[in-house]
Amino acid sequence: MVNIISAGQPTEEAKYEQFMKRIEAGEKIEAEDWMPENYRMTLIKLISMHGISEIMGALPEKEWVPKAPTLKRKLGIMAKVQDEMGHGQLLLRVTEDLMKPLGKTREDILQDLLSGRLKFHNVFHMETKSWGDAGLIGWLVDGAAIITQTNMLDASYGPYARALKRICAEEVFHAQHGEAIILALAEGTKEQRAMVQDALNRWWEALLMFFGPGDAATTGTSKQDTTIKYRIRTKTNEELRQDFFTKYIPRVLSLGLELPDEEMYFDKEDGLWKYQQPDWSKFKEIIQNKGPKSNERLRLREIAYSNNKWVIDALQH
Amino acid sequence: MGRETEDMIVNQKDMLQKEGYLEAVTHLLFQLADDDFILAYRGSEWLGLAPHIEEDVAFSSISQDTMGHAAMFYSLLEELGAGDADKLAHARLAKDRKNAILLELANGPGTYLNEPQYDWAFTVVRNFFYVQAKKVKILSLKNTSYQPMAEAAVKVNMELYYHLLHWKTWFMQLIGAGGEARTRMEKAVTDVFKDLGGLFSQGATAVAFGENQLIDTEEQLIAAWKHEMTPIFDSLEMKMPKKFGMEKGDGRNGEHTQDLEAAIETLSEVYRLDVKASW
Ligand SMILES: [Fe+2]
Ligand SMILES: [Fe+2]
Numbered sequence: 001m002v003n004i005i006s007a008g009q010p011t012e013e014a015k016y017e018q019f020m021k022r023i024e025a026g027e028k029i030e031a032e033d034w035m036p037e038n039y040r041m042t043l044i045k046l047i048s049m050h051g052i053s054e055i056m057g058a059l060p061e062k063e064w065v066p067k068a069p070t071l072k073r074k075l076g077i078m079a080k081v082q083d084e085m086g087h088g089q090l091l092l093r094v095t096e097d098l099m100k101p102l103g104k105t106r107e108d109i110l111q112d113l114l115s116g117r118l119k120f121h122n123v124f125h126m127e128t129k130s131w132g133d134a135g136l137i138g139w140l141v142d143g144a145a146i147i148t149q150t151n152m153l154d155a156s157y158g159p160y161a162r163a164l165k166r167i168c169a170e171e172v173f174h175a176q177h178g179e180a181i182i183l184a185l186a187e188g189t190k191e192q193r194a195m196v197q198d199a200l201n202r203w204w205e206a207l208l209m210f211f212g213p214g215d216a217a218t219t220g221t222s223k224q225d226t227t228i229k230y231r232i233r234t235k236t237n238e239e240l241r242q243d244f245f246t247k248y249i250p251r252v253l254s255l256g257l258e259l260p261d262e263e264m265y266f267d268k269e270d271g272l273w274k275y276q277q278p279d280w281s282k283f284k285e286i287i288q289n290k291g292p293k294s295n296e297r298l299r300l301r302e303i304a305y306s307n308n309k310w311v312i313d314a315l316q317h
Numbered sequence: 318m319g320r321e322t323e324d325m326i327v328n329q330k331d332m333l334q335k336e337g338y339l340e341a342v343t344h345l346l347f348q349l350a351d352d353d354f355i356l357a358y359r360g361s362e363w364l365g366l367a368p369h370i371e372e373d374v375a376f377s378s379i380s381q382d383t384m385g386h387a388a389m390f391y392s393l394l395e396e397l398g399a400g401d402a403d404k405l406a407h408a409r410l411a412k413d414r415k416n417a418i419l420l421e422l423a424n425g426p427g428t429y430l431n432e433p434q435y436d437w438a439f440t441v442v443r444n445f446f447y448v449q450a451k452k453v454k455i456l457s458l459k460n461t462s463y464q465p466m467a468e469a470a471v472k473v474n475m476e477l478y479y480h481l482l483h484w485k486t487w488f489m490q491l492i493g494a495g496g497e498a499r500t501r502m503e504k505a506v507t508d509v510f511k512d513l514g515g516l517f518s519q520g521a522t523a524v525a526f527g528e529n530q531l532i533d534t535e536e537q538l539i540a541a542w543k544h545e546m547t548p549i550f551d552s553l554e555m556k557m558p559k560k561f562g563m564e565k566g567d568g569r570n571g572e573h574t575q576d577l578e579a580a581i582e583t584l585s586e587v588y589r590l591d592v593k594a595s596w
Contacts, residue, residue, distance in 0.1 A: 071402060071403055078384065082381070184595055308369075311368040313497070315490065
């Protein structure tokens with residue numbers, strides 16, 4: 001066969017240029033549209049990690065679901081954790097569509113998680129110790145998630161942007177749910193107040209790490225430049241962390257809590273919060289599934305998988 | 318307020334004065350509340366461990382409804398002066414609980430935090446049989462002499478349609494699949510029947526329930542349950558035993574297992590840190 005490039009068939013470069021023009025003009029890319037391989041792979045990596053993090057993120061809070069101290073709290077936290085599983089489901093569907101041309105399925109995503117190829121968010125490798133943690137996760141971890149997800153609401157990939165819109169709407173309720181738990185504790189007995197302060201102290205470093213390192217120099221790699229180039233996100237990790245401080249530091253203080261970082265202050269000169277860096281070598285460990293609870297949480301997913309394999313086999317019958 | 322409503326409220330007050338009526342209503346409400354509460358708790362332990370993510374979402378939604386029903390029954394008890402609803406749910410000892418033993422049994426080996434080797438077949442059968450029994454009871458409660466309970470029954474009934482459909486689908490699908498799934502399901506069915514009698518038991522209070530027109534008799538409820546279940550069993554070529562067992566005892570009379578003790582310890586862990594505090 002003779003290789004002919006006909007006038008109607010643009011070259012890869014032309015397609016790429018056309019694609020970049022579209023996203024730079026604010027157009028949305030849909031699942032069936034042509035997209036550069038690198039864009040597809042970036043999305044698959046980002047959204048599968050986001051989806052699996054929602055699912056793994058249900059686990060730390062789930063530890064407190066059966067233990068919630070009142071009927072109202074039991075109902076509230078059950079609904080909240082259910083939402084997180086729902087987010088996971090929604091995002092895995094978006095990923096499945098992107099993976100279709102590669103011949104991969106949800107099964108592959110779950111296998112990649114269990115084998116360690118697919119990472120889940122660093123914050124969900126941490127340990128929970130008290131009911132205060134259940135409140136703090138809803139309030140500040142979901143609060144942080146709102147900030148990163150809002151940053152991608154206008155993502156160039158349409159299906160992701162739409163999923164995020166739904167997720168963000170629910171996240172607002174999650175933050176309120178967490179704040180209500182924290183408020184009850186902060187206004188409660190001496191022991192209850194101590195429970196919140198202790199939770200904040202223990203989660204502080206994880207909250208700083210939540211947004212990822214400021215630049216690639218910290219950990220060797222960073223995807224933030226690629227995702228900004230492709231119009232998936234707009235702000236850098238550090239800008240998001242600063243937004244988080246601006247929103248939540250006043251709230252933390254107004255509850256009468258102490259900041260775990262004594263040296264932290266807002267610098268009026270450059271308009272930035274100055275804070276002590278977390279130990280980024282710990283971050284590197286955590287994202288390699290060497291965090292305090294990485295193995296236990298992965299083990300739970302592994303059990304859910306192996307223990308119910310007969311069910312899945314029967315459904316495919 | 319209409320004349321009829323006024324009459325009804327006067328009647329209700331009269332009835333609560335009647336010898337033994339309040340006690341009988343209280344007992345029945347405890348049976349209903351404790352059943353839903355402990356099963357919803359068992360459901361909440363499954364969160365994140367179900368066979369697939371869609372099921373995690375659906376099962377959790379059912380568990381929330383069920384926990385909501387428990388909360389409603391506990392608040393009816395609170396209105397009758399039995400005590401604070403949260404206290405009733407969290408602070409009572411196993412021997413004071415009235416739930417059927419079938420519902421308190423652990424989901425399988427392990428705990429929800431450590432090596433939960435939970436049994437999906439047992440969960441499907443227990444939930445399906447329970448929801449059908451609950452449906453039969455709730456229909457009977459629509460005609461109960463205690464009006465607030467009749468109103469609660471109407472609300473609960475609206476949500477049961479979906480619960481029943483959900484568990485029936487699983488039941489039919491897994492047994493219909495044959496092979497290992499059918500073997501596992503048949504074993505679960507046999508196990509559940511060993512204690513299914515406890516769901517219908519009205520314990521030592523059965524006579525008082527009848528005298529006060531609170532709910533149909535155990536025999537009537539069992540007959541109604543069998544009537545609904547027989548076609549399903551027939552279609553799957555499964556046999557239903559003539560009599561349902563109560564091998565581990567009658568929860569309505571305060572007989573319980575170690576599984577319930579352990580569950581109470583977990584579900585009240587935070588509550589017990591300070592029972593007077595507001596959480
Ligand atoms: Fe979420
Ligand atoms: Fe959330």
